[in-house]
Amino acid sequence: MQSATPAPALDRAAAPLYKHRYISLVLLMLPVLLVSVDNTVLSFALPSISRDLGPSSTTLLWIVDVYPLILAGLLVAMGTVGDRVGRRRLLMIGATGFALVSAAAAFSPTAELLIAARALMAFFGAMLMPSTLSLLRNIFTDARERTMAIAIWAGAFAAGSSLGPIVGGILLEHFAWGSVFLLAVPVLIPLLALGFVFIPESRDPNPGRIDLVSVVLSLAALTPFVFGIKQLAHDGVTVVGVAAVIVGLVVGVLFVRRQRRIPNPLLDLTLFANAPFAGSIVANFLSVFSLVGFLFFASQHLQLVLGLSPLDSGLLLLPATLVGIGAGMLAAVLVRRFSPRSVVLGGLSCTAAGFAMVVLFQHDLVAMVVAVAFVVLSFGVSFAETISNDVILASVPEEKAGAAAGISETAYELGVVLGTAVLGAVLSAFYRANVVVPAGLDPAAERAAGETLGGAMSASTSLPGGSGDALVASAKAAFESGIGVTSTIAVVLIATAWAVVHRTLRSTRPTGRPVPAAPVAPATAPTEPVTD
Template identity: 60%
Template sequence: MSTLPTTAPSVVTPARAGARGWLALVVLMLPVLLVSIDNTVLSFALPSISQALEPSGTGMLWIIDAYPLVLAGLLVSMGSLGDRIGRRRLLMIGATGFAAVSIAAAFAPTTELLIAARASLGFFGAMLMPSTLSLLRSVFTDRDQRRLAIAIWASGFAAGSALGPIVGGLLIEHFWWGSVFLLAVPVLIPLLVLTPLLIPESRDPNPGPIDPVSILLSLAAMAPVVYGIKSLASEGFSVVGVLAIAIGVTAAVLFVRRQLARPIPMLDMRLFRRASFSGAVLINLLSVVSLVGFLFFVSQHLQLVIGLSPIESGLVLLPGLATMIVSGLVVVPIARRVRPSIVIPIGLLISACGYGLIALVGGDAPASTLLISFVLLGAGIGAAETVSNEMIISSAPADKAGAASAVSETAYELGAVLGTATLGTILTASYRSAVVLPDGLSGAQAHAARETLGGATTVAAQLPSDLARGCSSPPGTRSIPASRSRPASVRC
């Protein structure tokens, strides 16, 4: 009798992306750069906004926080929606809405309308980010290519966060503050034209129903926690602050329990049982807290304390930006040979050295110290985020790429919120306690000068030079030097 020959099962090798795939990556980088730039571009526009709209200190923080707060609260929901209706379709909807609202934000006449516009940008921005990372996985099925593509993606996100102040400084130097919002229009038009041509549609083949209760719970878990942190940081211990955090934590617990109980959850919580996934998400969170918190501080310190122009201040950060990009790319071949458990801690340690340098120098840190600090911070963050993002995408099932990407982006945006909410509020409280105002100010002038550094320089420009410079400063503090356009200053 003859026997049939036996053959070993063949191993399917994922197809490698060609030139079309890399062009698709370029297109997907556009919303990444835009959303990350939007996280920090306002940093250098804050003094101009302070003068034009005269917001309170709390209003100033909400102008910054409204965007990442809404963005973070909706990312998981939008990631799940993209899995259902199509990730490319959601990307196109988000890009169209983001461009339209950006035009409205550029011409907002009041603080309240600007905050509302920033919140609306967060709504449409939440459609952009999960779509880019999940579509990237569908384009690059080969893991080595995907690792490089994610490194470029992560470097783009980090670079955009650092590029925001530079772009903001350049625009504010030559145009009015609203120009930082109009930047979105020329970036998103190529995206809307090229996406249908280069990027295939992808979705979950077996999506579950849309769950409005889970969407509301995800929002309720985010907003109260951030509000509570802001309240405790600015006003000290308070019942309101503690209650807000308790409400947020309760909503988060209910959200998790609902996801575990549903047959097809909006977010598969079993992903967090994987140490590589949950650890990588935590790394993203901590990295962005340190990055955005640093930029919130340094953008105002360079302009309003050291006295640099917006563009000069942005150029101080340029070496750190370049380091962040190079670090993210250089770590790719290293990550093939060295375990993430070694690469990531080293990256975070380097970032910590950047903060440590500022702590050693203190409040009188010159521009050169801030430049070196940001180089160290950028080197560590660039390496750590590249490795952590690849871990997140690789550890999640392909059909849940949108939800997994949304978790990664939620960590980014929550980090942006916490970075400004904690460090920004602490700096505002410190400023209010140290500022010394001269006699003779009106009630409105005293209130504006006491609220923010930008308000102080605006009031100083309205006073006679002898009155503006005649106040004394408390020990250990320094004055706000006059900028090129403002001959007078108040001291804090």
Template identity: 60%
Template sequence: MLPVLLISVDNTVLSFAIPSLSRALAPTGTELLWIVDIYALVLAGLLVPMGALGDRIGRRKLLLVGSAGFGLVSAAAAFVPSAEALIGARALLGLFGAMLMPATLSLIRNIFTVPSQRRIAIAVWAAGFSGGAALGPIVGGVLLEHFWWGSVFLLSVPVLIPLLVLGPILLPESRDPNPGPVDLLSVLLVMAAMFPVVYGIKAISTSGAGAESLLPIAVGLAFGVLFVRRQLRRLHPMLDVRLFRNPTFSGSIGANLLSVFSLVGFIFFLSQHLQLVLEKSPQEAGLIMLPGLLLTIIAGLAVVRVVRHIRPGYVVAGGLLLNAVGYTIILAAGDGGVGGLMVAFMVLGLGVGAAETISNDLILSSVPPTKAGAASAISETAYEVGSVLGTAVLGSILTADYRNGVSVPEGLSPDDAAAASETLGGAVEAAQRLPGESAQQLLESARAAFDSGVDTTSLIGLVLMLVAAAGAVVILRRATAD
């Protein structure tokens, strides 16, 4: 549970550090998205090969190597001098994070062989994610109020020390008794498929749907096809794509991905709205989000009993519908007040906790224990791809709406004008160097443009969750709790 907590704290803390980070490093809108996305992008691209590597060399060994590397890079990331350097550090964190996540789920799958125990263990695993998300804003908020933005990266140190000391003593080693060879070409194909697609999605927000954005997406999809064809031809594929022929497996992967998509996209704008529009401190913003994150934990543990009486597919669909309700509340609230945001996030938290726990259990229960590493890696890949798309799609649309709606007054330096037209954080920082009336005009324009983008992304999130819930009912309706 310690590495799960670590990854979750790292993700949530970064979301809350965005305003401080924007003021200190002055990233462009695209750089800001890359700071958030590059970690999950590298992580998603390497989860499957790292899952296969863990099956081969030992899951505990890979977990400990990844933990040590993650801690060292986190400490270095706290002191980087520029946005570009932070993007590089986040990429390295993705590399070592990819060693951590498949190992946690696959170890659970091999330790807990009784279905009822496994389901509870997975619920606790999911609660670890939510617990870290709840702890991150509180601890991170205190740090951000008293120290510089980089201090949030140092949170990994007290988590990693007991893991590295106690892991070799308490964790049993496990591996696939008949592992396939490491396939470097497949690793390259995965990365070649994912990077261009996400780059293209980001380019749409800056240059529209033209050749600059659509061509990379097409290239990425082509590499994805090559990857799938290679896996189908190999005797020992790095990723057994035939697993997707099982509707329970593939439907659960889709539900997993879209549920995380809704959560990450929501947090991306919620943390900025609370701090930059409503002018809450990082600690206050964390406390406002805490009830929703705690409900994610409660829902994940509660659905373990629910699936004894209700088919898992309907529970997953119900969770996705709650996500849709959360986005609906945002659209209905209109003014973006604290009360409406808190209620919306609480409803979303209930939905994510229910959908994530049961979809992960369905994924693991549909494969034999010897393939737990591969199945865990696919599950985690869905999680991280959902995270990437949550910020890349919804974040890019929000950024595009902001750029089209903000009105930058005269009197700003070229650098300040560019920053104010790129991000809300840049506008807030630039307003501090303007006289009173001009500063107020810039802030009002920037906040109105930002909230307009929030309405657009909320509508997209609502539609996606309704479609996902309908798909879960159709695809997973025959799935049973073993």
């Protein structure tokens, strides 16, 4: 830990441009990169975890699902907590906890302990993302610089998502499955060593008391809701799935009612009265919802239909990451000449075009078509979300930056979970309706072949040559029958996002500073330092 004087809190009257702001940006990119890599790298370690720890199929699913369930439930709460206790302080607590628990997870002797470790990782991970985005809002006081900083932040997130499969493939070729968790330690060490020196503290200068009941209600609303959606997508209409969704909705209503009644709400619902803020949140949610649907079927198509290895599949999709990073930078430049609405609408149009390519070539979806479609789609998503994230932060008072960032990240996580669940369920439904499973399989293999493409590929090895080939051909055709429908749904969702942005961002000036739809308190008060 450095012994230098901690970075001061920002006083806008005395220091409108913080001199270490770009060092701060580099440090704040580290947890973003880590969290986005962590979203995708675990899936490549599951076979090794299954072999070493011997979990049941349900337990294996919980190893994956417990992290997004808890993360989605805590993001709003942690964003608001950061506004009140200090965003840098919360970031450093989260980074310390995430690194320590990740190291413990790498050496988990049982699947149950690994699930517990993943739950704790989600708890500390929820402190990271809202803190990084809200700190950028307060560190970069110049509108143009802030837009570029958010573009770099979004680029780091996109890079991490695409690097996950590549990093996972490399690590698992040379090390045990625990290496994917140990990755967090070296990534976070620079942040922990230098964060107190170069990242200034910021928080709401007039914080209210944290309402613990609201924190519990937010977790109790989002967690069962997300769990229920995943259950319904995986098992169809079941009592457990329907009950979980109902519980989530009922508790959500109680949460909203409490926020309207108490003087210091955990979630400031008046933020949604600002049309640019609300419209950008909806657009981001629908964009991510569609994007993860693409990744869900593209990863399976490349590996199971076209026969590419996980590493080769990741490398094939890597150019899209580089294009996405460049698109964010380009958007940050173009927004100086064009209105934010025009830039976001242009990005959404490119996103729709990427899905339209899949629809057009669904019966001849070779690797190059997938790669090009993902390049176009990534360009559009990064182009649009860079500016919409800037609109989200710029359209609220700076003391509410943490709450706004928490809402934005919650919309993202819900988009990831629900996009995979809903669009994955559509794809699975078309697969089950069209696959033809030949006789001669044991009941377990027959059930697996009728449910997933991977199950069919595995079951085909136990059949005679002709029957096995017929099952593989039928499974691939059934899988591809759902790709076109899934992509068509994504086009409709992006068109909806386009319409929402066209309507809600009409009050936005080309400078990148939205005109609030309703009066809000000016963000003129200097941010108070935190006494360490």
